[in-house]
Amino acid sequence: MSIVVVGSVALDSVETPFGRVENALGGSATYFSVAASFFTMGIKLVGIVGDDFPQEHVDFLHSRGVDLTGLECAIGKTFYWRGRYGDNLNVAETLSTELNVFEEFVPKLPESYRNAKHVFLANINPELQMDVLRQMEDVELVVCDTMNLWISERRAELLETIKHVDIFVLNDAEARQLMGEFNLNKAAKRILDYGPSRVIIKKGEHGSVTSTRTSYFSSPAYPLENIVDPTGAGDTFAGGFLGYLASTGDLSESNVRKAIVYGTVLASFNVEDFSLNRQRSLTRAEIEARFDEMRAITEF
Amino acid sequence: MSIVVVGSVALDSVETPFGRVENALGGSATYFSVAASFFTMGIKLVGIVGDDFPQEHVDFLHSRGVDLTGLECAIGKTFYWRGRYGDNLNVAETLSTELNVFEEFVPKLPESYRNAKHVFLANINPELQMDVLRQMEDVELVVCDTMNLWISERRAELLETIKHVDIFVLNDAEARQLMGEFNLNKAAKRILDYGPSRVIIKKGEHGSVTSTRTSYFSSPAYPLENIVDPTGAGDTFAGGFLGYLASTGDLSESNVRKAIVYGTVLASFNVEDFSLNRQRSLTRAEIEARFDEMRAITEF
Numbered sequence: 147m148s149i150v151v152v153g154s155v156a157l158d159s160v161e162t163p164f165g166r167v168e169n170a171l172g173g174s175a176t177y178f179s180v181a182a183s184f185f186t187m188g189i190k191l192v193g194i195v196g197d198d199f200p201q202e203h204v205d206f207l208h209s210r211g212v213d214l215t216g217l218e219c220a221i222g223k224t225f226y227w228r229g230r231y232g233d234n235l236n237v238a239e240t241l242s243t244e245l246n247v248f249e250e251f252v253p254k255l256p257e258s259y260r261n262a263k264h265v266f267l268a269n270i271n272p273e274l275q276m277d278v279l280r281q282m283e284d285v286e287l288v289v290c291d292t293m294n295l296w297i298s299e300r301r302a303e304l305l306e307t308i309k310h311v312d313i314f315v316l317n318d319a320e321a322r323q324l325m326g327e328f329n330l331n332k333a334a335k336r337i338l339d340y341g342p343s344r345v346i347i348k349k350g351e352h353g354s355v356t357s358t359r360t361s362y363f364s365s366p367a368y369p370l371e372n373i374v375d376p377t378g379a380g381d382t383f384a385g386g387f388l389g390y391l392a393s394t395g396d397l398s399e400s401n402v403r404k405a406i407v408y409g410t411v412l413a414s415f416n417v418e419d420f421s422l423n424r425q426r427s428l429t430r431a432e433i434e435a436r437f438d439e440m441r442a443i444t445e446f
Numbered sequence: 447m448s449i450v451v452v453g454s455v456a457l458d459s460v461e462t463p464f465g466r467v468e469n470a471l472g473g474s475a476t477y478f479s480v481a482a483s484f485f486t487m488g489i490k491l492v493g494i495v496g497d498d499f500p501q502e503h504v505d506f507l508h509s510r511g512v513d514l515t516g517l518e519c520a521i522g523k524t525f526y527w528r529g530r531y532g533d534n535l536n537v538a539e540t541l542s543t544e545l546n547v548f549e550e551f552v553p554k555l556p557e558s559y560r561n562a563k564h565v566f567l568a569n570i571n572p573e574l575q576m577d578v579l580r581q582m583e584d585v586e587l588v589v590c591d592t593m594n595l596w597i598s599e600r601r602a603e604l605l606e607t608i609k610h611v612d613i614f615v616l617n618d619a620e621a622r623q624l625m626g627e628f629n630l631n632k633a634a635k636r637i638l639d640y641g642p643s644r645v646i647i648k649k650g651e652h653g654s655v656t657s658t659r660t661s662y663f664s665s666p667a668y669p670l671e672n673i674v675d676p677t678g679a680g681d682t683f684a685g686g687f688l689g690y691l692a693s694t695g696d697l698s699e700s701n702v703r704k705a706i707v708y709g710t711v712l713a714s715f716n717v718e719d720f721s722l723n724r725q726r727s728l729t730r731a732e733i734e735a736r737f738d739e740m741r742a743i744t745e746f
Contacts, residue, residue: 233628328533331671352652362743366664369655371631403746443662444744446703
């Protein structure tokens with residue numbers, strides 16, 4: 147079952163207490179696509195890069211089976227983010243953001259993308275997220291992320307967009323900011339009043355909680371002792387989550403819970419190395435082993 | 447199976463966004479004892495109060511079956527804590543601490559306490575915690591808590607005490623502070639090197655994680671929308687935990703996990719009202735219902 151993903155494809159320079167990388171592959175659509183590719187074919191990426199974007203990254207995405215028909219290559223430089231993490235790896239400090247060709251990005255879906263059944267709207271401007279939805283003809287499941295910038299600068303547009311969203315994925319700070327409510331369980335309930343049938347609140351090292359009007363599920367993070375770079379963990383989570391859901395076509399509560407655990411497992415691998423380096427050697431057997439461990443560490 | 451608990455018995459004035467109380471019943475030994483009393487008889491409290499301590503509180507503890515032979519009544523005022531919580535109910539701001547009669551407290555176990563099989567050393571000076579252990583003749587399970595004050599001012603003594611502890615219970619900030627290590631999983635492993643066979647790290651709204659050398663268990667908090675006063679949650683957790691363990695006499699991994707979930711459930715009730723007010727009407731049936739819910743919100 148195919149998945150359209152719209153978001154950034156970027157070059158990142160990241161520094162953490164455990165090392166640094168310069169101009170490494172990054173971007174929300176990239177992390178999502180690669181994670182989803184462990185579960186399903188038919189991942190159709192919509193994004194933009196500049197003419198400096200290395201061919202090796204294109205080749206890597208092709209090797210993961212990602213359809214790049216919708217990846218526009220424009221004259222100019224690729225979206226660039228430079229950030230740093232301290233000992234508290236939960237919070238990134240942005241040192242510079244150069245939108246470059248991403249600044250004028252208007253997502254345009256190729257004809258071959260329009261009948262996809264699933265879509266992931268990564269954390270772009272909510273007006274562009276709506277543009278993407280309007281171009282889809284037969285979508286059955288809309289999953290959407292956001293970020294603090296849009297909550298502060300495009301709150302009304304974001305609240306309009308999530309009326310059309312089935313599953314809204316955001317982190318704890320964003321949920322609190324969006325609803326002006328410190329209690330996450332209250333914030334989740336209030337988000338559901340705006341339209342989504344499910345909200346997933348990501349809490350970094352503390353895992354995630356997901357609520358519908360009638361259910362609640364709490365998943366821990368996979369316990370790691372060595373986290374090298376948390377960049378992309380949220381989009382990797384979303385990719386593992388929606389990749390598994392799309393591969394099974396089963397939206398039951400129990401299968402959604404499994405999908406959340408698969409997303410959690412994919413995110414745990416992602417943070418073990420910079421950029422998407424860990425994913426280059428990751429196997430399905432390693433994923434299944436951690437999935438089983440997740441059950442072992444939560445059962446009582 | 448009897449449990450000795452040594453800690454504070456206090457009068458607390460607490461202000462939260464949801465109200466306030468003045469001179470309400472509090473103290474680590476109090477919260478622990480009342481929580482444990484839902485699972486087992488034979489809770490033997492060691493502590494000190496002043497001559498201002500209201501008889502109604504003594505009567506309440508007696509009504510819960512708590513043995514107060516070891517509660518010393520001294521001339522002077524009872525330990526008094528005044529604190530405030532903001533919207534972030536995870537962090538208390540201490541406005542004043544008056545040790546009063548607690549300042550000269552030297553725990554002395556009555557003869558009838560000395561052969562108890564279980565002991566909970568609440569967050570008192572680690573040298574006093576050792577004094578208590580020396581007075582016990584036949585103890586089989588030592589559970590110990592601490593606090594930031596002792597980590598900064600009595601670190602060596604604390605590390606000496608935990609050599610003699612089976613299960614060390616502390617919160618995430620304390621674990622990080624004690625080991626100088628931000629990663630909680632690493633901090634937990636390092637704590638185990640000092641002697642305890644198990645460490646339980648409490649994370650407030652994010653639940654708890656527990657590690658031994660060979661096992662790991664993550665429990666969420668019970669999801670609440672209305673938290674009135676978090677005071678005493680940690681000691682209530684410990685009371686539910688050890689009360690259940692003592693009542694079953696089963697230290698298997700699976701039973702320890704159940705005990706952690708019972709502790710979590712007890713703590714969830716505690717924070718729904720000021721002081722120990724919620725516990726006054728709490729029933730075992732309510733506890734069991736939440737225990738079952740904990741399973742329903744974690745299973746996948």
